[in-house]
Amino acid sequence: MERKYWNINLEEMIKAGVHLGHDFQKWNPRMAPYISAKRKGIHITNLTITARFLSEACDLVFDAASKGKTFLIVGTKKKVSNLVASAATRARCHYVHKKWLGGMLTNWPTTEKRLQKFRNLRAEQKMGKFKRLPKRDVAKLKRKLSIFQKYLGGVKYMTGLPDIVIFVDQKEEYTALRECVILGIPTICLIDTNCDPDIADISIPANDDTLTSIQFILTKLVSAICEGRSNYISRAI
CATH class of the missing domain: 3.40.50.10490 (Glucose-6-phosphate isomerase like protein; domain 1)
Incomplete structure (x- = not known):
C-alpha cells in the first residue's frame, strides 16, 4: 500500500469540533x-x-x-x-x-431486482413511453419512481x-x-x-x-x- 501525507491538521480538527464527545454518562x-x-x-x-x-x-x-x-x-x-x-x-x-x-x-438478489426495475422505469420515462399510457397508470409509475429515487437513487448504478x-x-x-x-x-x-x-x-x-x-x-x-x-x-x- 502506498503511504501518503494527508495533511490532517490537529488545529483544524479542533476548530471542526472533531474532539467533542458525548455526555460522560452515555x-x-x-x-x-x-x-x-x-x-x-x-x-x-x-x-x-x-x-x-x-x-x-x-x-x-x-x-x-x-x-x-x-x-x-x-x-x-x-x-x-x-x-x-x-x-x-x-x-x-x-x-x-x-x-x-x-x-x-445480505439479500443482494432482491436488491438487484429492485435496481433493475428502477433502471427500466427510468429508461421508459426517458424514451417517452409514459406518454402512451393512461394518466392513472402514469401517476402510479411516477410515484413508484419517486420512491425508488428516494431510497435507491444513490445506488442505482451499483451492479454488485x-x-x-x-x-x-x-x-x-x-x-x-x-x-x-x-x-x-x-x-x-x-x-x-x-x-x-x-x-x-x-x-x-x-x-x-x-x-x-x-x-x-x-x-x-x-x-x-x-x-x-x-x-x-x-x-x-
Missing part, C-alpha cells in the same frame, strides 16, 4: 483508550489517535480506488443527508442517505456488492454495519464516545453529531478516493 467503556479528558460533563476524544486512524483509512481508500474498487457511503440522519450525497457524488461513490432498507446487501463501505454514524447505521460484517465487506466508521470501536475494520474516533466534524472526516476520505481514482485512470490510459 459513554461506552470500550472507548476509554480513545478518550483523553473529560470537560464540562463531556468526554474529549484523543485527536492524535483520531488522526492516526483517519490517515490509515485514507491510505486504505486511496489504495482501493487505485485498483478500481467500489465504495458505498452510508449516512441517513436528516442533518447529514445532503452532505453524504454531495461527498459521494464528488468521489463517484454509491451512497444511501435517506433510509437503509434491511437486507440491502461494494468493496468498502463508509459509515458516518455507527449507532444510526448499525443494521447496515452488521450486514457488512456478516458478508465480510471491509468497513470504515466514525465512532463517537458512545460507540463500540471493535465492530468496524477501521474505526475513526470523532464527533458524529456535528456537521463540521463529519464534513472534515468525509472530505479527507473523499480526497483520498479521488486521488486514487486519478491514479487508476492514468494507468488505464
Whole structure:
C-alpha cells in the first residue's frame, strides 16, 4: 500500500469540533483508550489517535480506488443527508442517505431486482413511453419512481456488492454495519464516545453529531478516493 501525507491538521480538527464527545454518562467503556479528558460533563476524544486512524483509512481508500474498487457511503440522519450525497457524488461513490432498507446487501438478489426495475422505469420515462399510457397508470409509475429515487437513487448504478463501505454514524447505521460484517465487506466508521470501536475494520474516533466534524472526516476520505481514482485512470490510459 502506498503511504501518503494527508495533511490532517490537529488545529483544524479542533476548530471542526472533531474532539467533542458525548455526555460522560452515555459513554461506552470500550472507548476509554480513545478518550483523553473529560470537560464540562463531556468526554474529549484523543485527536492524535483520531488522526492516526483517519490517515490509515485514507491510505486504505486511496489504495482501493487505485485498483478500481467500489465504495458505498452510508449516512441517513436528516442533518447529514445532503452532505453524504454531495461527498459521494464528488468521489463517484454509491451512497444511501435517506433510509437503509434491511437486507440491502445480505439479500443482494432482491436488491438487484429492485435496481433493475428502477433502471427500466427510468429508461421508459426517458424514451417517452409514459406518454402512451393512461394518466392513472402514469401517476402510479411516477410515484413508484419517486420512491425508488428516494431510497435507491444513490445506488442505482451499483451492479454488485461494494468493496468498502463508509459509515458516518455507527449507532444510526448499525443494521447496515452488521450486514457488512456478516458478508465480510471491509468497513470504515466514525465512532463517537458512545460507540463500540471493535465492530468496524477501521474505526475513526470523532464527533458524529456535528456537521463540521463529519464534513472534515468525509472530505479527507473523499480526497483520498479521488486521488486514487486519478491514479487508476492514468494507468488505464
